[in-house]
Amino acid sequence: MKIYLDVCAIQRPLDTPSHLRIAIEAEAILGILALCERGQVEIVSSDALVYEVRRNPHPVRQEYALTVLGLAKEHLVITKEVEERASRLVEEGFQPLDALHLALAEKGKVDYFCTSDDKLLKRAKRLGNLAVKVVTPVELAEELER
Numbered sequence: 001m002k003i004y005l006d007v008c009a010i011q012r013p014l015d016t017p018s019h020l021r022i023a024i025e026a027e028a029i030l031g032i033l034a035l036c037e038r039g040q041v042e043i044v045s046s047d048a049l050v051y052e053v054r055r056n057p058h059p060v061r062q063e064y065a066l067t068v069l070g071l072a073k074e075h076l077v078i079t080k081e082v083e084e085r086a087s088r089l090v091e092e093g094f095q096p097l098d099a100l101h102l103a104l105a106e107k108g109k110v111d112y113f114c115t116s117d118d119k120l121l122k123r124a125k126r127l128g129n130l131a132v133k134v135v136t137p138v139e140l141a142e143e144l145e146r
Contacts, residue, residue, distance in 0.1 A: 001041045004105040006115045007052045010065050025116050028137035036071050045072035046104045076108040093123055106131040114140045
């Protein structure tokens with residue numbers, strides 16, 4: 001099973017657990033990463049993920065995210081086809097970088113795109129024509145438990 005964790009999902013364990021949701025999602029991500037380390041699931045990296053992580057001004061967050069991406073067995077590259085799909089997703093209302101992440105996940109034939117970004121999640125679920133299932137960290141953990 002292939003999983004695309006967007007940057008907000010990757011970073012969730014480093015967020016201050018000021019709300020119960022943050023703490024629960026952080027634990028879900030740590031559990032997913034443990035499954036990855038045991039070879040039970042596969043996370044993928046991408047040009048867009050590396051780009052976004054490298055833009056983070058916080059060295060600890062950047063290093064952590066790059067370590068997580070280092071677990072990936074596959075790295076998805078931006079192609080003309082991916083750019084065209086991302087442009088169509090922007091027309092559907094996604095932010096440009098989110099659209100690029102989704103287009104890469106679709107091209108890489110990942111099973112789940114995991115995010116803790118409420119706006120991205122809401123738009124993806126409303127749109128419904130994506131070739132990847134968009135889920136929260138908790139939803140993903142529940143799927144993996146089945």
